Amino acid sequence: xxxxxxxxxxxxxxxxxxxxxxxxxxxxxxxxxxxxxxxxxxxxxxxxxxxxxxxxxxxxxxxxxxxxxxxxxxxxxxxxxxxxxxxxxxxxxxxxxxxxxxxxxxxxxxxxxxxxxxxxxxxxxxxxxxxxxxxxxxxxxxxxxxxxxxxxxxxxxxxxxxxxxxxxxxxxxxxxxxxxxxxxxxxxxxxxxxxxxxxxxxxxxxxxxxxxxxxxxxxxxxxxxxxxxxxxxxxxxxxxxxxxxxxxxxxxxxxxxxxxxxxxxxxxxxxxxxxxxxxxxxxxxxxxxxxxxxxxxxxxxxxxxxxxxxxxxxxxxxxxxxxxxxxxxxxxxxxxxxxxxxxxxxxxxxxxxxxxxxxxxxxxxxxxxxxxxxxxxxxxxxxx
Numbered sequence: 001x002x003x004x005x006x007x008x009x010x011x012x013x014x015x016x017x018x019x020x021x022x023x024x025x026x027x028x029x030x031x032x033x034x035x036x037x038x039x040x041x042x043x044x045x046x047x048x049x050x051x052x053x054x055x056x057x058x059x060x061x062x063x064x065x066x067x068x069x070x071x072x073x074x075x076x077x078x079x080x081x082x083x084x085x086x087x088x089x090x091x092x093x094x095x096x097x098x099x100x101x102x103x104x105x106x107x108x109x110x111x112x113x114x115x116x117x118x119x120x121x122x123x124x125x126x127x128x129x130x131x132x133x134x135x136x137x138x139x140x141x142x143x144x145x146x147x148x149x150x151x152x153x154x155x156x157x158x159x160x161x162x163x164x165x166x167x168x169x170x171x172x173x174x175x176x177x178x179x180x181x182x183x184x185x186x187x188x189x190x191x192x193x194x195x196x197x198x199x200x201x202x203x204x205x206x207x208x209x210x211x212x213x214x215x216x217x218x219x220x221x222x223x224x225x226x227x228x229x230x231x232x233x234x235x236x237x238x239x240x241x242x243x244x245x246x247x248x249x250x251x252x253x254x255x256x257x258x259x260x261x262x263x264x265x266x267x268x269x270x271x272x273x274x275x276x277x278x279x280x281x282x283x284x285x286x287x288x289x290x291x292x293x294x295x296x297x298x299x300x301x302x303x304x305x306x307x308x309x310x311x312x313x314x315x316x317x318x319x320x321x322x323x324x325x326x327x328x329x330x331x332x333x334x335x336x337x338x339x340x341x342x343x344x345x346x347x348x349x350x351x352x353x354x355x356x357x358x359x360x361x362x363x364x365x366x367x368x369x370x371x372x373x374x375x376x377x378x379x380x381x382x383x384x
Contacts, residue, residue: 005379006039012375013041016355020368023357024052024204026259029376030267030350033275037351037376038260044204044356057190057203057256058354059240061335064193064255067178067265068157069108069312070280071164074181077281080167083108087159090166093137094159102145107152107159108312109293113141114159115150115301116227126233127248129173132158142224142300149296149306153228157193157252160312175249183261185278186268190261194249203246203256204356206237206337223303229253235336235358255335259352262341266332266350270343286345289313290331322364323353323373325384334361338369347382 003011009027016022024044029037044050075081081090083105088095090104102112118125118135125131136158142150152159161174168177175194183191195203233239235253240246246256268274269289273281289311299306307318313331314321320334324342332342337358343350353369364370377384 003379005037008379009037009372009375010039010041012372013039016368016372017042020371021357022355022368023207024056024058024355025372026052026054026056026058026352026354027372027376028259028263028352029380030263030270030348031380032348033267033271035260035263036380040259046207047205052204054260055190055202055258057195057199057258058339058356059203059206059246059337060255060257060262060339060354061235061240061253061337062153062255063257063262063333063335063339063341064251064253065156065335066313066333066341067182067191067193067255068160068164068174068251070182070265070269071174071177072104072108072160073281073285073311075164075167077285080169081163087112087163090163091133091137093134094162096137097140099139099141099145102141104163105310106145107156107163109149109308109310110151110156110299110306111147111149111294111296112145112152112159113143113148113150114139114155115142115152116224117154117230117233121230121233123233123239123242123245126154126250127244129158129249133162149299150224151228151299151301151306152252153225153301154233154250154253155228157250157254161249161251173249174251178251182265182280185280186264186275188261188264191255191257191265193251193255195246195256197243197247200243200246203241204354206241207357208236208238209337209358209360222300224301225303228301229336253336257354259354262352262354263350266341266343266352269331270345270348270350272345290315290329320361320367322367322370324351325373325377327384338367340369344382349380349382351376
């Protein structure tokens with residue numbers, strides 16, 4: 001008897017938990033606008049024994065950048081934002097110390113020169129939108145905008161989100177914009193940039209990355225990553241497990257969602273900007289989202305080339321995106337610890353993989369999630 005698509009993926013989840021050290025995992029996939037995979041396994045919280053189910057929410061960190069970028073694209077679609085105009089046209093306070101030259105496109109592609117978190121940042125201050133955007137507006141750029149790459153691990157969300165907020169005729173808080181302009185129209189019920197307090201019991205507990213042993217390959221000595229993601233606000237359970245942080249809108253680094261909701265978001269992109277009769281973006285616009293952005297041989301934050309797209313996503317071969325496979329038309333986003341989601345418009349495929357054991361963005365063959373991505377493609381008859 002032939003295996004069902006669901007059993008193929010469930011077996012991959014069970015192997016990841018039983019043999020590769022995973023704790024809790026969710027996987028969802030849409031094909032031709034239909035949810036065809038919705039599987040899970042393991043524990044949401046090792047300390048209590050709470051099991052993962054389909055409604056479990058996972059902290060997915062920079063995965064939220066995909067929704068933040070899409071919010072900006074919605075504003076461009078409406079004629080409210082021009083990618084090639086200065087950010088300062090929409091946010092005048094930003095245009096200081098040479099940042100007046102930085103365009104919306106520079107911000108979307110991590111080339112605007114403000115990748116570092118403010119000096120003195122704390123979890124409490126990180127939760128304060130006005131404080132964060134005020135601090136970023138006062139920053140001196142690390143380089144002339146548009147000339148180099150500096151991955152905005154956290155600051156991307158406030159820069160892009162403030163452009164959206166300023167150009168929104170209603171000037172809504174950015175988390176509200178995501179709910180009202182992306183989630184509600186698409187029927188997405190388990191995805192937030194800042195959760196309501198009543199869903200907090202559903203959020204999985206993170207298991208932090210183990211310390212890097214002495215002598216192991218690590219961050220290049222000249223990388224600015226420790227200042228872009230300082231230890232005071234590190235991607236750990238101790239910081240991102242706090243209720244105030246979970247409930248704050250931190251749309252470059254703090255998404256909380258389940259796999260079926262993230263997959264539904266990507267299903268809209270896999271279907272050319274439309275899902276179930278609701279169109280958020282034009283097909284022509286979405287068709288550009290896999291196109292590599294201006295090349296960068298070196299990113300001063302990551303210490304490696306930044307393989308981003310002109311739409312604010314990652315393409316195949318980017319660090320931590322191994323589960324996505326090698327299709328050059330695929331695009332998506334991942335986050336600290338390894339969760340990721342992606343779209344393949346060529347096959348009308350959308351996939352999300354969530355887990356709660358933080359792992360580094362190593363080679364694809366080292367990721368416990370790469371075999372799960374391969375299992376999804378095998379189950380649905382999609383080539384690598």
